[in-house]
Amino acid sequence: MRTTRKRTLALTAGVAGMALVASACGGGDGTETGEGGESEGGESTEEITLTVATFNEFGYEELVEEYMELHPNITVEHKKAATANEARDNLNTRLAAGSGLADIEAIEVDWLTELMQFSDKFVDLSDPEVEGRWLDWKVDAATTADGMLMGYGTDIGPEAICYRSDLFAAAGLPTDRAEVATLLEGDWENYFTVGEQFVASSDSAWFDSAGATYQAMVNQLENAYEEDDGTVIGLEGSEVEDLYYTVLEASVDRELSAHLAQWSDDWFAAFQSGNFATMACPGWMLGIIEGNAAGVTGWDIADVFPGGGGNWGGSYLTVPTQSEHPEEAKALAAWLTAPEQQIKAFNSKGTFPSQVAALESEDLLSATNEFFNNAPTGEILANRAEAVTATPFKGANYFAIHTTVADGLTRVDVDQTDDPASSWEKTLQAFQELGLQ
Amino acid sequence: MSVTVPVGTEPGVPDRTRRVPAHDAPPEDPRQRRRNLLGRLDVKVSPYLYISPFFLVFAVVGLFPLIYTAYVSVHDWHLIGGQGEFVGVQNYLDVVQQPRFMTALRNTFSIFLLSSVPQVIAAIVIAAVLDANLRAKTFWRMGVLLPYVVAPVAVALIFSRLFADQAGMINSLLGTVGIGPIRWHADPLSSHVAIATMVNFRWTGYNALIFLAAMQAIPRDLYEASVIDGASRVRQFFSVTVPLLRPTVIFVVITSTIGGLQIFDEPRMFDQLGQGGADRQWMTVTMFLYELGWGAQKSFGRAAAVAWILFLIIVVIGLINFAITRRIASTAQPGSESRRRSRAAARSAARNIEKGGLR
Numbered sequence: 001m002r003t004t005r006k007r008t009l010a011l012t013a014g015v016a017g018m019a020l021v022a023s024a025c026g027g028g029d030g031t032e033t034g035e036g037g038e039s040e041g042g043e044s045t046e047e048i049t050l051t052v053a054t055f056n057e058f059g060y061e062e063l064v065e066e067y068m069e070l071h072p073n074i075t076v077e078h079k080k081a082a083t084a085n086e087a088r089d090n091l092n093t094r095l096a097a098g099s100g101l102a103d104i105e106a107i108e109v110d111w112l113t114e115l116m117q118f119s120d121k122f123v124d125l126s127d128p129e130v131e132g133r134w135l136d137w138k139v140d141a142a143t144t145a146d147g148m149l150m151g152y153g154t155d156i157g158p159e160a161i162c163y164r165s166d167l168f169a170a171a172g173l174p175t176d177r178a179e180v181a182t183l184l185e186g187d188w189e190n191y192f193t194v195g196e197q198f199v200a201s202s203d204s205a206w207f208d209s210a211g212a213t214y215q216a217m218v219n220q221l222e223n224a225y226e227e228d229d230g231t232v233i234g235l236e237g238s239e240v241e242d243l244y245y246t247v248l249e250a251s252v253d254r255e256l257s258a259h260l261a262q263w264s265d266d267w268f269a270a271f272q273s274g275n276f277a278t279m280a281c282p283g284w285m286l287g288i289i290e291g292n293a294a295g296v297t298g299w300d301i302a303d304v305f306p307g308g309g310g311n312w313g314g315s316y317l318t319v320p321t322q323s324e325h326p327e328e329a330k331a332l333a334a335w336l337t338a339p340e341q342q343i344k345a346f347n348s349k350g351t352f353p354s355q356v357a358a359l360e361s362e363d364l365l366s367a368t369n370e371f372f373n374n375a376p377t378g379e380i381l382a383n384r385a386e387a388v389t390a391t392p393f394k395g396a397n398y399f400a401i402h403t404t405v406a407d408g409l410t411r412v413d414v415d416q417t418d419d420p421a422s423s424w425e426k427t428l429q430a431f432q433e434l435g436l437q
Numbered sequence: 438m439s440v441t442v443p444v445g446t447e448p449g450v451p452d453r454t455r456r457v458p459a460h461d462a463p464p465e466d467p468r469q470r471r472r473n474l475l476g477r478l479d480v481k482v483s484p485y486l487y488i489s490p491f492f493l494v495f496a497v498v499g500l501f502p503l504i505y506t507a508y509v510s511v512h513d514w515h516l517i518g519g520q521g522e523f524v525g526v527q528n529y530l531d532v533v534q535q536p537r538f539m540t541a542l543r544n545t546f547s548i549f550l551l552s553s554v555p556q557v558i559a560a561i562v563i564a565a566v567l568d569a570n571l572r573a574k575t576f577w578r579m580g581v582l583l584p585y586v587v588a589p590v591a592v593a594l595i596f597s598r599l600f601a602d603q604a605g606m607i608n609s610l611l612g613t614v615g616i617g618p619i620r621w622h623a624d625p626l627s628s629h630v631a632i633a634t635m636v637n638f639r640w641t642g643y644n645a646l647i648f649l650a651a652m653q654a655i656p657r658d659l660y661e662a663s664v665i666d667g668a669s670r671v672r673q674f675f676s677v678t679v680p681l682l683r684p685t686v687i688f689v690v691i692t693s694t695i696g697g698l699q700i701f702d703e704p705r706m707f708d709q710l711g712q713g714g715a716d717r718q719w720m721t722v723t724m725f726l727y728e729l730g731w732g733a734q735k736s737f738g739r740a741a742a743v744a745w746i747l748f749l750i751i752v753v754i755g756l757i758n759f760a761i762t763r764r765i766a767s768t769a770q771p772g773s774e775s776r777r778r779s780r781a782a783a784r785s786a787a788r789n790i791e792k793g794g795l796r
Contacts, residue, residue: 096516118517263709269604400733410715415623
């Protein structure tokens with residue numbers, strides 16, 4: 001795929017690329033249209049191919065085209081993995097093998113920290129030109145102890161509640177998004193209680209999956225699995241155990257769950273059959289709902305989230321040191337994560353920008369989404385982003401521990417092969433096998 | 438599954454009929470002697486040279502990884518971090534003590550039996566049908582091979598959709614005849630059946646073609662003779678075809694054992710997470726290996742230990758296969774090489790039957 005040319009040429013291209021970033025970022029306040037001619041004059045015309053690996057929906061399809069038009073000598077190949085787990089496996093494998101990674105690898109915040117132990121495998125992306133571009137907590141999460149910046153923030157996942165207004169109407173609940181927001185305002189118990197009302201007069205379930213609901217709840221804890229210094233807390237008797245039983249009680253005993261595993265074939269198919277009425281809905285989920293529920297009318301989004309605000313996911317773009325064109329890759333990553341581009345991605349797939357300038361931008365705040373009954377998604381998600389209070393600590397073992405709990409939920413909610421207590425025993429066993437304590 | 442080239446006896450065995458008449462030659466001049474030496478070397482060494490490419494390639498891609506894996510398995514070895522301290526057999530102990538190891542073994546053997554047994558039987562039957570005088574022979578033969586051409590991951594993607602618990606086609610078809618939805622992704626045995634179905638879909642046709650080739654090597658006069666003796670088609674199949682296929686059956690069983698115990702693609706693609714289910718209902722030994730090495734623990738040492746355990750299991754099963762084969766061979770007729778002997782037996786039997794028929 002990639003072509004190796006003379007080093008000197010690559011270096012010149014790199015320097016030119018940097019100059020381009022500098023000028024592009026300087027124009028962050030809306031003057032970016034001016035520097036087109038300048039960059040073309042200074043940059044190398046060497047033909048190179050850059051690969052960008054993302055997962056789910058980043059909304060980069062049109063941006064990649066646009067970048068290739070701006071830079072005729074650069075061909076950008078965009079590879080999309082279906083799930084974040086798949087992308088993570090691929091990244092780990094190829095990182096270990098020492099070859100085969102894309103020039104730009106998207107990584108999720110949940111497994112960012114486990115990769116930060118191996119920050120020497122990634123290019124330091126810190127650059128005075130991008131300072132202050134993102135929300136502070138977004139940058140802090142990707143900065144190592146010695147000040148290296150691992151990745152450029154793309155999106156964040158402020159969560160709202162997405163709901164099916166047609167199913168709400170059939171069950172006698174309000175359908176207007178402001179009324180729904182009032183109805184669901186409060187803690188998780190309130191959300192579950194309204195769910196019981198709904199389930200009593202509907203064939204559909206209240207939410208899609210115990211795992212997804214737990215995910216939303218655990219993202220409101222400051223220290224779910226690890227202390228701030230990275231010490232593993234342990235699962236027995238923890239806050240996590242309480243959440244585990246709460247979610248399963250709601251899912252199984254109170255019959256609120258559609259018993260679907262998120263990202264499974266059944267889950268995707270359920271968007272068409274209307275098996276559930278609500279779901280925790282970070283910005284990037286909007287594109288996924290729209291894509292899978294094509295032809296279904298009635299989806300809407302309410303400016304509310306149980307238990308206060310919550311953030312689920314959000315990603316970064318990194319440049320592995322394996323890349324043959326690290327400077328060009330860095331330039332492309334910087335361009336893709338600039339506020340203007342991120343707003344376009346938001347308009348395309350709903351990935352909510354993590355850039356300060358983008359959050360204040362009129363383009364974003366006035367954005368509406370036709371599929372979600374013309375909801376002002378920009379404004380709603382900006383409100384949801386403001387409501388986020390907890391900044392969960394996710395250490396090196398977050399992903400591993402989280403998987404053991406998620407498996408436990410799946411055994412009870414989806415597979416129904418265990419009751420909550422026996423499944424919890426298995427989770428504890430799997431946790432012990434990780435050998436973290 | 439993978440097909441291994443049978444390291445058979447035939448190509449490697451030096452031809453004993455061609456001996457160098459060294460003692461017959463009278464003493465000659467040095468040149469003659471040198472030529473003689475070269476000639477002798479040619480005869481003695483060149484066969485090994487001719488077969489050496491296979492062994493050289495094997496040493497690089499087979500033997501070296503095998504030994505290196507053993508080296509890794511006695512060390513603390515992190516996926517990305519690399520080599521750590523020497524820990525002896527600790528990795529092996531850690532692995533064997535994890536309950537998931539037993540789960541993985543159970544799943545592997547269950548999927549292996551559910552796939553290999555029906556597969557061999559179905560393949561023989563299909564081969565027998567293809568061996569009959571059909572119109573458009575090549576079309577049918579290519580037809581059974583077609584699933585083999587499809588990439589296993591593609592097969593798994595399609596089948597995992599068919600076998601989806603709530604929205605799958607198989608469950609809705611079963612629903613129309615009143616069979617309740619089967620929980621393909623929850624119940625261990627059901628998930629094994631579903632995965633075995635993928636394996637069978639892909640490999641039955643391939644094995645059928647191997648059997649077909651063996652069937653066509655069976656002398657036709659045997660069938661003629663049995664017809665004269667009044668045997669029905671079914672009787673022919675069981676009394677002539679199946680016994681003469683025995684060496685091929687053994688070959689297919691061994692290759693499918695090796696492949697079946699290493700099964701990975703199909704179960705890994707069976708759900709969205711690829712870890713073999715929340716309770717590891719369909720996690721096979723190779724998936725367990727992958728989880729240890731690339732999953733949460735990221736321990737290459739333990740993964741390598743599992744690789745070696747799996748290797749030893751396959752060796753043991755291979756030996757059992759070999760023993761059974763020898764048993765079958767020795768109960769059939771004393772002799773050295775089963776295939777050639779059974780051919781010879783077939784031929785003489787044919788002659789006898791023919792004679793009997795003529796008498």
